[in-house]
Amino acid sequence: MSDKPDKEQRLLELRKACIEFFNGIYKDKQKILVFGEGNVDARMVLVGEAPGEQETIKQRPFVGQAGKNLDEFLDIVGINREDIYITNTVRFRPFKVNPKTGRTSNRPPRKEEIELCRPWLYKELGIIMPELVVSLGNTPLRVLADDKNISIGDVHGKPMDIKTGQDISFKLFPLYHPASIIYKRALKDVYIEDLNRLKDYLK
DSSP, X not given: OOOHHHHHHHHHHHHHHHHHHHHHHOSSSOOOOOOOEEOTTOSEEEEESOOOHHHHHHTOSSOHHHHHHHHHHHHHHTXXXXXXXXXXXXXXXXXEEXXXXXXXXXXXOOHHHHHHHHHHHHHHHHHHOOSEEEEESHHHXXXXXXXXXXXXXXXXXXXXXXXXXXXXXXXXXXXXXXXXXXXXXXXXXXXXXXXXXXXXXXX
């Protein structure tokens, strides 16, 4: 029997506690938080870096351009979005404002933002209890491997055994972030090769 209702309830309580925590931290500038979504009984969890503009507007992970990247990912690996759980390392959009135009653009999350969000990701994984976690890019890789010096260039496409301080253990499958292949076309072939490795691994 699935403990799905129990997991959903625990995730709801985690969400409330998370909102309360960040409202306390960012009293002056309240953050719009974006939480994970998907199958709470999933064997596989996908972890990105942080929500962007579209994710913040819709309050859902991996929509907009990131959603298109995800669709390609799912298509190659041969799985449905409904079958997995998707979340981000950082719960809110890290952005900068152009002083001339007033426009906002994404920026990499700062160290303190990552550290504030780290325990919430661990707690979320502790509820889902996946067998496999796929990290996209360096930020989730370093948080999940608990190693700030590890680099995606060295470990991409290679499954790793992970055990966190919360007694959660899973296989970590590190991938390049799909957005990085937009800027570095040379990575595209490597990324596709890694996705095919993941597909074989899932079999």
